[in-house]
Amino acid sequence: MTPPLLASALDEFNSNDLGYVLSGAGVVNLPKTKQAKIELWLELVGDPDRIRRALAKLTPPSRRALELLQGIDADVRTERFRSLLLRTGVVTAEEMSPYGGYSSSRKAPAKIDPSKPSFSETLEELLRSGLIWTHTLSEHMPSNARLSFDGGRFVYIPREVAQHLPPAPIKHHPLPAVTQTLEGSARTCQRDLYLVWSASRETPLQLTNAGLLRVSDLKRIAGQLLMAEDIAKGTKESDYRRIFFLRRLATELNVLDFNAPANLLEAPASPNFISQAPPQRVRLSFQCWRDGDWWNELLATMGSSTTPSNALLVAPAPAGVASARRVVLETLARLAQQAEREQRTPAAWVAVDDINDYLRERNDEFLVDRATAEQRARGYGYRYSYSYSSLYSPYEYNSLGWNWAGYQNNEEAGWNGVERVFLRTVLTEGLYWLGLVDLGYPAPVTVESSAAPPDLVAVRLTDMGRWLLLDGPQPEVPEEGGRVVVQPNFRIFAFDPISDAVLARLDGFASRQNAERAIEYELSRDSVYGAQQTGQSGAQIRAWLEQVTGAPLPQNVARSMEEWQAAFERITVR
Template identity: 25%
Template sequence: MRDLYRCLDEYPPELLEAISGVWQVPLPEGEPRQVATHLAEAMLAPNALERALHGLTPAAQSALAEIVKEGGVAPGHRLFVSYGNIRRLGPAAMEREQPWARPAGVLEELYYKGVIYRAYAAVGGYYGEVYFIPRDLLEPLQKLESEVAELDVQEAPAPTRIEHDGSALAEDLLAFLVRIRQGRISASGPERTRKGSAALDELDLGPRLVGENHPERLVLLRRLLRRLDLLQDQKSILRPSPRARKWLRLPDHHRARSIYLAWRDDPHWDELDRVPSLRFDDRSRQTNPIVARSNLLQVLAKCPAGRWLLLSSFLDALKHRRPDFLRPDGDYDSWYVRDAGTGEYLSGFASWEKVEGALATHTITSSLRWLGVVDLGYGGEDADPTAFRITDHGSSLLPAEPQVPQAEATSSSSPPATVGGDLTITMSVTNSMYERYQLERFAEWEAQDSVATYRITADSVWKAYNAGVKTAQIARFLERITKEKVPPAVSRTLQAWGGRFGRATLRKAVLLRTRDEPTMSQIRSHPKVGGLLGETLSPTMCLVDEENAEELLTQLKDMGIWPRLID
């Protein structure tokens, strides 16, 4: 921004006279530029600024500190909410009102003190009226920033009920990956799902979900699977990607950090569309969910971690500190948004609590809780949370550059698992996600909290064999995760079950039958088709693997052979 000399040089004589009176600087006779230069030199003299600020009201000190915190320039509409506007007075009105002696508000107090100035400029995504501190005054004022470092939010009494999600979101991403590996999940939507497969949107994990079975949370989980690049499309069927295996091997906090960043920086995930109390008539509204989230998280990061805070008090602080977190241009009138319950249009800053406040509440009580950034507290029989607490995990994620706690950065080994004689396996969930992902290739998940419980059954081993996992591999894996403490009875059972496999074979296939032998010969000799055919049953019949059926159908039609389809 401009320096003090240029700012004063643009002021009319009556305004220079007002500022000089506040600073107690006699002005010389002469050209306006000489007068402005004289006043600027006096204001920049040693200790002059300290003397001038000595009589500031506490509210003016807070406003000045807020502008300093913003880098010396802030949008006017954001300041007006808490500190009032500045009247536009002509020479006669200025002489009559004497605003330097009787300011109408906090901003007027600073404006006629000559420490803030008005201009039109771009700040972030906003262009319009701003208030700024001249750059040669800004450095001496930096100490004021510390006065607003922590948000003034009222603490809440200890809640009677607490919702703590912890690492449940990561655990449920694991559950999705296990289920996708086990079954045929279509890469297409429900309307184009192939026969014998299910759509990802319809996948029901039932009791396997560790966290809340909430529709919005399930949508977020599916979104994160894509954002984290954990899935790949193999012939229209979803499979865990190579990236998924690397992700599962990450230490717990690194994995949690990746989930948080995937949510935070997602341009297509917008909580505003999911606030149940809001309905938008005009879908052309211009919002940037990344900017809105970033602004909200910056304010939330100022809250003390580990303390129960009143949610209503945080909303008051947010309205004071960053009312425009959702609409940086300060335009509260152009959206066509209704109250979903009453149908009332929510227009103007008077509706801030019902729009911005509702969005902040929804983000805290849904996404940030599911991400483990906050815990929620309830009082008595309250249906809605009244308090929240930033978790240790959350306090490391909220900064613009999320950190990894030193203790977790240096420790990523998994504690040993335990295998019982009844084929039950227990394993700590700490830093063991990849091992548990492998474990579910041949064992059934039963339950978990801080420890996960699995059971090896004849059916789970049979499924493993069909997926290419042999009992010798299972035995070696169990020896590794238990530090070679597998009961002999378990080894004998696995060996006995392994002997049952392969005595008979059932195979799903498509039957191709032709009208005559020449037609079958024509098909087999075609360079693009012959490799799609399987075992020959007769001169006019052969088997085709299900995964090759669609490609074979396309190739036959290209050859001029239109097959009859029979279910």
């Protein structure tokens, strides 16, 4: 939320404690009234010299806590700030102490690690310094209570102070050595989307009652893709995440139409998407994934020991997944820009650990919120200053509605098993499959399927990725220079680089045989008859082929097409 005006937040604060803040700033003769104290502090709070003196007095833990708070744009719940300082080792945990109601004289809980300050001690030091402030009474405090150095529900750095603070350092791990790179390819992704459409045009794809591809259709598609996969016995579509991704992406982009009564996926005759220029197709694909609820990276957090139900596999992702995905993308973009400056190259590697740490220190609720668990705990009378997360874990109670009960008592394991897995999945699924990042590994890896191997240490934006995430120059994708050749044996070959729109037109009257280096089609009476039924004439097909090949058709092919057209017209007349 947006913090209130500082004057309003000061009005919530205890007058005597505000006097201590003024004394710490060097005021000798304190004003008598609270309003006078507020007015004096409003004059002093943004003074650069005062801020420098206050910074110099901070203990190292409090200075680090301030730097972490700088990384958060607005105010933050005090409990979230406490959790952040605990996870980063700035403060020690305190023994849990439930109580009812508000009491300013309660005894401080014992510290687990006496060598470190407690959160309460650090919070008080920062508030006394006047470098941060607090606002909003706790729910269990009476309405006439006033805030003190134990803080309210939120803490923040006043803008009067923030503008004079030195930038908070960004934590960096040493850049890992990348010895093997798996290159992302937007061209491969787009060609495979075309091939999914082509396969469904040949024969519509049958879905099971569970919403997954029938195994025979799964095998048919898997064998035709540029990144082909072998379908093992006893498996299903969701076991092959890239195929599952492409098929669902194609449906969302209207490259495939869902025939609900027949439970079929059918290919429209000429989808608008395939006629787009390649960069625009990549952009549309990226936006469809980035903002969509049809893909759910949370499934990867379930682990190999848990099998999601078919209903969960095809269900829309919780609302928070798309927003969390965007946060990961924004963080990657920010760190990629910094890496490019530091490494002085547009092809800069970004360590996965850096992305992870940036999120954990600056936006640890990007995926799993803590407010839901905190609200539940407050209902049972646990004040924010104490560690009740072991009773009400965010990995059990959260706005996503997902339960990771195995992490109830271990937030470190929870982060590594949920948020970090989610982050890695965003990088290695959508971003990689769309061709927007390359994946970096510290040692040679064996690629057995389209799934990325484990042990990923870094990612690097491709030219397409820099265009879409960093607003870099739009890459040029050659669509000309390839050839279409019609042979006397009625075989048609399309050689790259060639537009998928040309291939889609060929699909309209010829049967595709393969999609290897040269994409092969067969022209037959049946394939032309199918085109004639959609309104294309033999003369139109012949004219188009001669245009794209730049040569007349072989005489026997031209003669056969004339005969097929005449036969079609006789059938039509009758």
